[in-house]
Amino acid sequence: MSESFDLAPKSPRPRAQTPRRTSERARRSQSPSAPLPTIILGDVHGDLDGLVETLQHAGLLDSRRRWCGGRGRLVQLGDCVDRGRHSIEVLDLLRRLQDEAARDGGEVVRLLGNHELELMRDCDAYARNLPSPRRVGARLRDEAAEGRLHAAAEVHGWLCLHGGLQPALGRQLRVEAREAGHGKGTRALVAHANQLLRAAAVTRDFSHAYFDRDEGALWTYAHDLVASAGARRIPQIVGHSVNHSPFGRDGILTADQGLSYAMCGVRSYLSMDADSVRWTASRQGGPWLRETRALADLWVHRMTTTSEAHAA
Numbered sequence: 128m129s130e131s132f133d134l135a136p137k138s139p140r141p142r143a144q145t146p147r148r149t150s151e152r153a154r155r156s157q158s159p160s161a162p163l164p165t166i167i168l169g170d171v172h173g174d175l176d177g178l179v180e181t182l183q184h185a186g187l188l189d190s191r192r193r194w195c196g197g198r199g200r201l202v203q204l205g206d207c208v209d210r211g212r213h214s215i216e217v218l219d220l221l222r223r224l225q226d227e228a229a230r231d232g233g234e235v236v237r238l239l240g241n242h243e244l245e246l247m248r249d250c251d252a253y254a255r256n257l258p259s260p261r262r263v264g265a266r267l268r269d270e271a272a273e274g275r276l277h278a279a280a281e282v283h284g285w286l287c288l289h290g291g292l293q294p295a296l297g298r299q300l301r302v303e304a305r306e307a308g309h310g311k312g313t314r315a316l317v318a319h320a321n322q323l324l325r326a327a328a329v330t331r332d333f334s335h336a337y338f339d340r341d342e343g344a345l346w347t348y349a350h351d352l353v354a355s356a357g358a359r360r361i362p363q364i365v366g367h368s369v370n371h372s373p374f375g376r377d378g379i380l381t382a383d384q385g386l387s388y389a390m391c392g393v394r395s396y397l398s399m400d401a402d403s404v405r406w407t408a409s410r411q412g413g414p415w416l417r418e419t420r421a422l423a424d425l426w427v428h429r430m431t432t433t434s435e436a437h438a439a
Contacts, residue, residue: 129266143267164405165200165282167397169366169383170240170390173211173256177386177411178220181394184407184415192220194227194235201228202280204366204382205240205289205345209253210389215263225275236280239324239365240289241345243267243276248333257357271328278320278337281313283401283422285362285380288320291347294357297335313361318346349381362426364397373397373406378426384408 167184171178182188187196203221208214225235242253246264254260270276280287292300297316304319305311320337327333337344349368352358359378366383369390373380385391388411395408403422409415 131347136425158369162400163197163199164398164400165202166196166238167287167382168201168203168283169381169386169395170204170206170369171211171217172206172209172242172387172389173214174215174387174389175211175213175216175220177388177394178217179394181386181396184394184409185396185398188224194224194231194233196228196231196233198232199228200234200236200282202236202282202287203238204287204364204368205238206242206383207237207415208246209242209255211387212256214257216261218266222270222275236287237276238280238287238289238366238414239271239276239278239345241340242357244333244338244345247271247328247331255265260310263314268328271324274321274325276324278324281317282364282399284313285399285426286313286316287364288344289365290342290343290345290367291349291352291363291379292316292358292361293342293347293351294355294360296342296344297358297361299336303427316361349375349379352379364399372418374420374425380404380425 142433147412167185168181179188179192187194187199187201189195190210207221221235225237228235245253246260247267249261249264251260257263266278278288286292300316300319304315307319307322309315309318323335323337326333336342340346349365351372352363352365353375362378364380364382368381369383369385370381371384373382374379380397382397384393384395386394392411393408395406398405398407403419404425405417405419407415407417
C-alpha cells in the first residue's frame, strides 16, 4: 500500500461522512436499545497497540484494556501472529476478552489464519518475532480443540473466514455438511468447517482440502474471489489480502487494510448490522473516516433464496 493512500472513497462511490473522532461506543450510547452491530476485524500481525486502539474506537475495550462491549460481538479474521513484535500479547488479550465478553453476554470469535495454521503444523516459516513457535503451535491446537479458535463464522448471512471459499471447495463442503447432518446454508458451512478444525487440532492431521496451501480457505486471495462468479454466490468477509478499501465486487468484503505497523499501519474495522455495513479506518494518529453501504447493494444475490444462492 503506497503512502499516497487516501482513506476517503473515490468517485463514483458515495462520499464518506465528514471525518470526526466520535467512537462506535458513543454512537451506541445514543441508541442503547438498538441491536448492537457486529464488529469485524482483519489481520493484526503482532501489533498490540494497533489492536487496542482499534478495539477502543469500536467501543469494545476500555482504558484498562477490559471488555466494555456488553452484549456486543467481535469477529477477528485470523493472522494475529507473526511479523509484529507482540504476537503473544495479542493472543493473550483476545483470549481474555473471550472470557470477559462471555460473562457480559457478548462474544469474541477468533478465526484461524494461515499464519496460525502453519504454527499448528509445527512449521517455523511464519514464526518471526516468536521465541517459542512450537509452544505457540501447541497452544493454538489446544484452543482449537477447545472451541476457542474457529475456522469460520456467520454474520447476517455472510460467511466470515480468513482467506476465502472458492467454488470447488464450497461444493465439497456443502456435500460434506449435509452428510454430517449440519443441513444447508451458510451456518451449515460454518458448523462443518469448525468441526473440521476441531478434529484436525486433536489428530494433528491438516490434510483436508480446507487447509490446503494452494486452494484452501485460509490461503485464497481476494482478487481470486472477486474474479470468480461462483465464489461470489456466497457472500464472504475475508482477511488475508490487504486492500485499500473493503468494498470490492458484489458479494466480497475485504476487512484487512493492513492494521499492523509491520504492514501498512491503517487501523480499520467493519461494523455490520442486518441492513448495512460501516467501514471505519484511520492511519496512525489521523482522523477516523467512515463509509456506510447498504447490504442489499453489496450482494445482489441477496434477493434470491438460500437454496438458489448456494446452488452449484
